Amino acid sequence: MLFYSPCTIFVKDCKNSLREGIHGMLKYQIPTWMQKCYKGVTWRKNTNRKVIYLTFDDGCVPEVTPQVLTILRDKGVKATFFCVGDNVRKYPELFEQIKAEGHRVGNHTHNHLKGINTPLKMYLDNVAEANQLIGSTLFRPPYGKMTFQQKRKLQREYEIVMWDILTNDFDAATSTTELIQQTKRHTRNGSVIVFHDSLKAAERMLHTLPTLIDWWEEQGYAFETL
Numbered sequence: 001m002l003f004y005s006p007c008t009i010f011v012k013d014c015k016n017s018l019r020e021g022i023h024g025m026l027k028y029q030i031p032t033w034m035q036k037c038y039k040g041v042t043w044r045k046n047t048n049r050k051v052i053y054l055t056f057d058d059g060c061v062p063e064v065t066p067q068v069l070t071i072l073r074d075k076g077v078k079a080t081f082f083c084v085g086d087n088v089r090k091y092p093e094l095f096e097q098i099k100a101e102g103h104r105v106g107n108h109t110h111n112h113l114k115g116i117n118t119p120l121k122m123y124l125d126n127v128a129e130a131n132q133l134i135g136s137t138l139f140r141p142p143y144g145k146m147t148f149q150q151k152r153k154l155q156r157e158y159e160i161v162m163w164d165i166l167t168n169d170f171d172a173a174t175s176t177t178e179l180i181q182q183t184k185r186h187t188r189n190g191s192v193i194v195f196h197d198s199l200k201a202a203e204r205m206l207h208t209l210p211t212l213i214d215w216w217e218e219q220g221y222a223f224e225t226l
């Protein structure tokens, strides 16, 4: 998931000229006024409780997902995994393990398609193909990119979940120190936080996840599934 992708959606649909100015702001968190441009989508849970929602995109993969499950098990944390259908097809036992350990799963298309480059029917068919394996009412578009037509169709069947905080764990240019600082800075009640159980993100994600979980617990946050 590219950190500038939501910028592409919103700026295209709100105002093209704002793109450069808001680029930095968008790296970790989409401003509330921009989130409202995209109605009916979950960015963050509206709650007064100290609760946050950890999510992991792009799995399940045997090199990374089991390590995430071990960390979450050791820390007593439940999370939501937005899986790629083709990975579920390849690693069905790992997918079953995610569910057996009490985590929730969501649909992230079958082939990690970029919505804005994909015709409507092809996109919807790909989501449906994934859901034959995943069986979830949650959907998150890869790269945060989908057309409004795709969104409207999918909203009939799914809760579409974006994010409140993107950790940028996939981005080699992001240091673990920055990732931790910025994620702490943006955490608030109801935050939906995105990590990736992918090869690309593994090093930064596995390094920062335990530290952040400890910090969130110190701050009094509870962890729930979506």
Ligand SMILES: [Zn+2]
Pocket: 001, 057, 058, 108, 112, 141, 142, 143
């Ligand atoms: Zn993704």
